[in-house]
Amino acid sequence: MGIPPRSASGGSRGQGHQVVRAAAVGQEQKQLQRPGKAAAGKQRGGAALVMAKRGAAALVVAFLLIAVITLADAHRPAPAASPLVCKKAYGVKEHETCFAVAQATRLPLKQFLSFNPNINCDNLFIGQWVCLAAVPAA
Incomplete structure (x- = not known):
C-alpha cells in the first residue's frame, strides 16, 4: 500500500493511519466470514x-x-438332574406325530418330551425309536 493521500483540509498523517487501520479491520472481517x-x-x-x-x-x-x-x-428349562434310562421304547409309524404318540400311550406331552429330550417333533420318521417310560440312571 502506498501513502494515503492527504485530505483537502490538509489533514495530518494520523488520518492516513486511520484509513489503513480501517482497511485492516475490513480484511479481518472478510477473513472471519471465510x-x-x-x-x-x-x-x-x-x-x-x-x-x-x-x-x-x-x-x-x-x-x-x-x-x-x-x-x-x-427362561430356558434347567437340564435334567440326572440322565434318564429308557425302560419302554416305541417305533414311530407312518403319519404319527409326537402329540399322537403321547396321546395314544396316555402320556402328557411334556412328560413324553422329557423322556425324549433330543427329539425333533417336526421331523419324525418311520421306525424312529422314542421312549415312553424312563427312570433316572443309577
Whole structure:
C-alpha cells in the first residue's frame, strides 16, 4: 500500500493511519466470514460430538442386547438332574406325530418330551425309536 493521500483540509498523517487501520479491520472481517481454520475447528468439534453421541448409542444398544440374551437364558428349562434310562421304547409309524404318540400311550406331552429330550417333533420318521417310560440312571 502506498501513502494515503492527504485530505483537502490538509489533514495530518494520523488520518492516513486511520484509513489503513480501517482497511485492516475490513480484511479481518472478510477473513472471519471465510470458512478457515476456526470454522474447520468448529466442524471437527461438531463431528466429535456426533461421534460421542454415536458411541453412547452403541453402548446402550450393546447393553440392551446383553440384557435380552441374559433374560432369554434365564427362561430356558434347567437340564435334567440326572440322565434318564429308557425302560419302554416305541417305533414311530407312518403319519404319527409326537402329540399322537403321547396321546395314544396316555402320556402328557411334556412328560413324553422329557423322556425324549433330543427329539425333533417336526421331523419324525418311520421306525424312529422314542421312549415312553424312563427312570433316572443309577
